Amino acid sequence: MDEKIFRLSIKNSHERCKKWGINVDQVYSRKILNEVELQKKIAINRELIVTSASYMEMLTEVTKEHEFFALLTDGEGCILNSIGNEKILSEAFAMKMVPGAFMDEKDMGTNAMSMVIRDKTPIKILGKDHFVKAYHKWGCCAAPIRDENKKIIGVLDLTGYAKHIQSHTLGMVMAAAAAIEDIMMTKQSNRLQDVTNKHIKTIFDQIPVALILSDVDGKIKMCNKKGLHMFGSRENKLKTSEMSELIEDWEEIRKSIYIGESVSQEVNIYALRNSFKCNLTAIPIYNSEEDVIEIVYTFEEIGKNSVKSKKAAQNCRAFYTFDKIIGEDENFLKIVEYAKKISDSKSTILIMGESGTGKEVFAQSIHNYSSRIDGPFVALNCGAIPKQLIEAELFGYEDGAFTGAKKGGNIGNFEMADGGTIFLDEIGEMPIEMQTRLLRVVQEGTITRIGSSKPISVDIRIIAATNRDLKKEVEKGNFRKDLYYRLNVLPIYLPPLRQRKSDILLLAKHFFKSIGKRLNKPDIKIPEQYINNMLSHDWPGNIRELENVIELVINTESIPTHYFREECCDMEPFIELKTEYLNLDYVEKQHLIKVLKKYRANITHCSQVLNITRNTLYNKIKKYNIDVTQFL
Incomplete structure (x- = not known):
């Protein structure tokens, strides 16, 4: 200066x-x-x-x-x-x-x-x-x-x-x-680049087809979750880092890319699950000088997932997620966190608990929390299928496999669940002869249709559930010991509702709100003196019973005393309605809403049915602040 x-x-x-x-x-x-x-x-x-x-x-x-x-x-x-x-x-x-x-x-x-x-x-x-x-x-x-x-x-x-x-x-x-x-x-700069890379990787992983990014020499730089599932090892790593070791005739593909052509063709793939065919699309990425610097590959496996299989799996979706599970009990929340932690593992899960504790809810949530979220979720109640049909349900059958078999054959639940999760509910009810075949699937990852000798590889996550004590069933000879240990790799025990008393009111409020909305019923307030009765009841049917009782209460505005233990039977038969639901204005408003909904807010028709003038109807709509646009 x-x-x-x-x-x-x-x-x-x-x-x-x-x-x-x-x-x-x-x-x-x-x-x-x-x-x-x-x-x-x-x-x-x-x-x-x-x-x-x-x-x-x-x-x-x-x-x-x-x-x-x-x-x-x-x-x-x-x-x-x-x-x-x-x-x-x-x-x-x-x-x-x-x-x-x-x-x-x-x-x-x-x-x-x-x-x-x-x-x-x-x-x-x-x-x-x-x-x-x-x-x-x-x-x-x-x-x-x-x-x-x-x-x-x-x-x-x-x-x-x-x-x-x-x-x-x-x-x-x-x-x-x-x-x-x-x-x-x-x-x-490194932080920004790291954030950018994470954004790109997140988006890359959400794309529901297998994607791989390589340089022009075929060195693999990135692979999304779907690609890892298709080509990866059990450690979630690609079997190779070179495209030439993954795709047959890769050199021919590279030549096309070098001269600026995109590639779309059927290719043979070499992966952990042996050779299989894919539809491949390869697209070049250019720098500012118009030089090819990277190649993006998309793969869609063919042959294995037939049109029939895809159609069958369209309805196989899991809807529950962990954020929809209701509970504040400390031990229960630990179970939820444990379930999240094991969601992405490939090991089998055995969910144990009494009927109505939410075993399938947990199974669906685990599926949706895992990398298999885009795959099918197939649920099968092993106790609800006749013994003579369970094999065909699980493994499928070939054309003409038995009298009455569907023409063209049929895929089973395991094939339908390929790439996703199969939920075997009430596994303790599975016939002993079927347990041997299930053990092979768990051990080898292959199934064989009825009427065929050709093994079919399946990539599935098995979640089993039971309300029985399988250890005792093993001792009785009703359940295979080796299958029990194969299934019980990651055990989850869901406590009955009587062991999570603090969640009863929380669940009750949730069901009152959700069921009331579904049935278009008014809110119902449980008088204070009934709450202790709800908490002291054993609820042998657990969450399912609680939900059913509340639906009964909403529909009838009463609760039968037989749903409670004897010491709780001094309850009054009716649940109080909120004061606002007892006045005539409320009743009139609800009736207007029903009529407007039924006639899609057509004022002329509604006024005729109600036997009042159009102007009177308009005034009442204004008085009760009814939004008629919701009924159009």
Whole structure:
């Protein structure tokens, strides 16, 4: 900085100090943060502090012969860190030049840090250039630290006794500040790139077809979840990193890509599940110079998933998710978290619990929380299918396999669930002879249709459920011991409702709201004296029973005492309706809504049915603030 400009700048700063009311005999900053406020500052500027620390140490190490200390402030002048010679640093601390103290002009007068913040340029301040006398013995060199938008986010300062300040001291500080800026910007750039990559990967993974990205030499750079499922190993890794080892005749495809042609053809694929055919589309990606730099491949497996299979699986969807599971009981919430944790595992799950505890709800939620969410969810109640039909249901059959077999054959539940999840409810009811065949599926991942000797590979996640004690069934000889251990890899036990009493009212309120809305019934308030009865009831049918009872209450506005234990049977037979539902206006409004809905808000028809004039009907619609557009 030119000497005249520098002197004028110092003079102006001193004048401002007088206006701020700074006393030349002042020693301490007028603003020092308390511990809580300081910790917030440090948290906000943690990266700046960490990045600057090594450069501050370097500056004090280079100047250790002459006793210097380095300070780092934020963009407002608040000291964030101090490093240096113990002797001179103790003097600074005695003057409360400590983290949390503000060195800006309003609070500490003219100094190097305040001048940098004010003039936004590196500066060297010596002796009496400082406004307060306590600093006259020191010389300070400071430089700004800017972000990518050139905003000052910090100031780096090196302070020592004025006689030891050299001509190159400011240069060292400026170089250190510039280095800190570069590192901070590089980190920011890397963070932005990392965020961008994560966004791209997230989008990539949500695409419901198998995608692979490679460079022009076929080196695989990225593969989405669907691709990992199709080509990956049990460790969720691709079997290879080269497209030439994955696709037959890949060199021919690359030649087409090189001359700017997209490729769409049937190819043979080599993967963990042996060779199979796919429809392949390969599209080149160009840089700004129109050179091919990457190739995007999409794959759709053919042959295995026939049109018949796809149509059959269209209705095989899971609707429940973990966020729809109602409960606040501490142990129950731990079970939910455990279920989430194991959702993406390929191991079999055995869900145990009494009838009505929500076993299928958990199974669907696990499926929807896993990477198989886009695949089918096939549910089969093993106890609801006759013994002579269960084999055909599970494994399918070929044309003419038995008398009455459907022409062309039929796929079974395991094939239908390929790429997704099969839920075998009431597994304890499965006939012992079928358990042997199920064991083979669990062990080998293959099924064989009735009337065929050709094994078919299936990629499925098996979730079984039972309300029986399978250990006891094994002891009785009703359930295979080896199958039990194959299924019980990841056990989940759902507690009965009587063991999660705190959730009864929560569930009841949920069912009153959801069922009432579905049945277009008014809200019903349970009198306070009935709540204890609900909590003390055993609910042997668990959540299903509670839901059914509440639907009964909503429909009849009463609750039979036989749903409760004997000591609870002193309940009054009727649940109170809210007072507002007893007045005539409410009844009239509800009747108008029914008529408007039935005749799709045709005012002429509605007025005729109600035997009132059109104007009267309009007035009543206005009175009750009925939105007729919802009925059109």
